[in-house]
Amino acid sequence: MEGHLFQFALLFGVLGLAAAVSLSVRLPVVPLYIAAGVVLGVFLEPDEVVGFLGKLGVVFLLFSMGLEFSIPAPRDAGKFVAAGSIDWAFNFPVGLIAGLALGWSWQDSVFLAGILYMSSSAVVAKCIVDFGRAARPETETVLGIMVFEDLVIAFYLVLINTLIVTPSDEGPAAYLFALVRAAAFIALLIALARRFGKPLARLLAHRSEEGFTLVLFSFVLLVASAAEGAAGLSEAVGAFLAGLVIGSTGLKERASSTLLPFQTLFAALFFVSFGMSLDLRSMPDVALPGLVLVIVGVGSKIAGGYLAGRVAGHPPPLSAVVGLSLVPKGEFSVLIAALAASISSGHTHLAALTGLYVFALSIIGPIGMREADRIADLLRRRITPATERPTPGE
Amino acid sequence: MATRQTELPGVGTKHSIDLASGEELVVVEHRVGHWELARVDSEGNTTPLATLQSREAGELGRILSRGSISVEDSRKQMLFEEFSIDWVVLDDDSPLIGQTLQDSGVRARSGASVIAILRAEGSMASPPPEARFQEGDTLVVMGHREQVETFLRLFSKLAPES
Incomplete structure (x- = not known):
């Protein structure tokens, strides 16, 4: 037990340092947690307790994503779907093709496609606030694409869990059964939420702070474990669904503020244990494909975002800003990589590559966002002859 | 004069007013409690005007809703x-x-x-x-x-x- 206490003291100390560094260099904290994990992995063995608390971190991350999730108003939905589909069409197939080109199995390539596709909505939203971009017209499009991506990842997680992770004996019947079971579970949960959502909210609302926290914890973990155990879905999908249920009851704000400290703590442990699981020896092997992936991934995000911006009706410079805003990667790519690593030991390259990729894009992405106007202006100067160029404002 | 309200998921709520000048006045209510004012011209160029804490925003609201008292x-x-x-x-x-x-x-x-x-x-x-x-x-x-x-x-x- 004493060993554990010391281990956690060390872990949280290093993570706190990473968080402080992230604040002072104004970069997202997730890649620094992973880097801290890589360094700690040299001295410490990955531990069951850390792993379990990290799993709770995933549950809380996905729960708060479900909590925040809201379907956009129908009048805007057309635009979001168009822009989001373009983003998907540019980035998902690229990962699939890249995986197959690297000689990976199609399952691993599907994982890589998800990793390359998912921007980090948390990092993007934070950059938008930090860089004072909230009032700008293209921000609506960027955040609309994030909503679309969040919706896609929910389906993606359901599909990879039912089709890749769960079936033990392959064959159409097993896949069909897995899909039907997952769909039935989701339908049942939605039906229960409609029927018992209000009584559940009333039950939770009148509790004291302790009561509320404990009942909420119990509910989230119950749905997560039911999803994992009974429905062949992952605990992450279950937590997302639990978030959707609570988010529709009017307890959104309270649940969010109650769980935030736990989410911060445990999610940090998830990222650090992902970092600890990375094998430093495999890094040289993935450096070259990693560099190619970074170039291809950044390029296709910018190109897809540019086109999505144009389709949403923005002029070229703002469309370029949309493209640059979609680059940051974060928690979801790591989540997918960890899931891939958990189902087979043959995925060490995928995990190492993702670690490298997320690390690179979490640095490139926010810098690209901060300098987006200057980069867009540079692109315009290359295209527009100097005589026609309008004098820049301000 | 047309006004619109749009959700900015993860950020807050955006209110826009089309001004007679052809520009758009944008007010973003951040979830964390502050307010951002900006002016957007017809080409989408944005000029930030001010960032207000909630008390300041309340004071501005009272002034605007009453003339100049x-x-x-x-x-x-x-x-x-x-x-x-x-x-x-x-x-x-x-x-x-x-x-x-x-x-x-x-x-x-x-x-x-x-x-x-x-x-x-x-x-x-x-x-x-x-x-x-x-x-x-x-x-x-x-x-x-x-x-x-x-x-x-x-x-x-x-x-x-x-």
Whole structure:
């Protein structure tokens, strides 16, 4: 037990340092947690307790994503779907093709496609606030694409869990059964939420702070474990669904503020244990494909975002800003990589590559966002002859 | 003039007003509690105007909704399409003190009606003509916006410098 206490003291100390560094260099904290994990992995063995608390971190991350999730108003939905589909069409197939080109199995390539596709909505939203971009017209499009991506990842997680992770004996019947079971579970949960959502909210609302926290914890973990155990879905999908249920009851704000400290703590442990699981020896092997992936991934995000911006009706410079805003990667790519690593030991390259990729894009992405106007202006100067160029404002 | 409200998931709520100049005024209400004001021209170029903490935003809102009267935080006010109801505290230098409702001619001079007098000793709804104003009274005044503003200018030190 004493060993554990010391281990956690060390872990949280290093993570706190990473968080402080992230604040002072104004970069997202997730890649620094992973880097801290890589360094700690040299001295410490990955531990069951850390792993379990990290799993709770995933549950809380996905729960708060479900909590925040809201379907956009129908009048805007057309635009979001168009822009989001373009983003998907540019980035998902690229990962699939890249995986197959690297000689990976199609399952691993599907994982890589998800990793390359998912921007980090948390990092993007934070950059938008930090860089004072909230009032700008293209921000609506960027955040609309994030909503679309969040919706896609929910389906993606359901599909990879039912089709890749769960079936033990392959064959159409097993896949069909897995899909039907997952769909039935989701339908049942939605039906229960409609029927018992209000009584559940009333039950939770009148509790004291302790009561509320404990009942909420119990509910989230119950749905997560039911999803994992009974429905062949992952605990992450279950937590997302639990978030959707609570988010529709009017307890959104309270649940969010109650769980935030736990989410911060445990999610940090998830990222650090992902970092600890990375094998430093495999890094040289993935450096070259990693560099190619970074170039291809950044390029296709910018190109897809540019086109999505144009389709949403923005002029070229703002469309370029949309493209640059979609680059940051974060928690979801790591989540997918960890899931891939958990189902087979043959995925060490995928995990190492993702670690490298997320690390690179979490640095490139926010810098690209901060300098987006200057980069867009540079692109315009290359295209527009100097005589026609309008004098820049301000 | 068209106004729109859009959700910015993970950030807050965006309110936009199309201005007569062809520009757009954007007000973003951040989830974390501050407000951002910006001007967007027809080509989508954005000029940040100000970032306000919630108290500052509240003060700005009160100023804009009332013309140019600066107000205390505690004062309450209700605005409708055309008329407003306002709560006015009578200070010691108000010309109304000591006069009755009838003698003061508030209705004739401003057009606004005193619909209630609130005081510790006993408030009056629909005060009778012989009701006498005292220092510290809170008057509930109702009328068209201009009438209430005239009332404030004539009888309260909260009046704007015109």
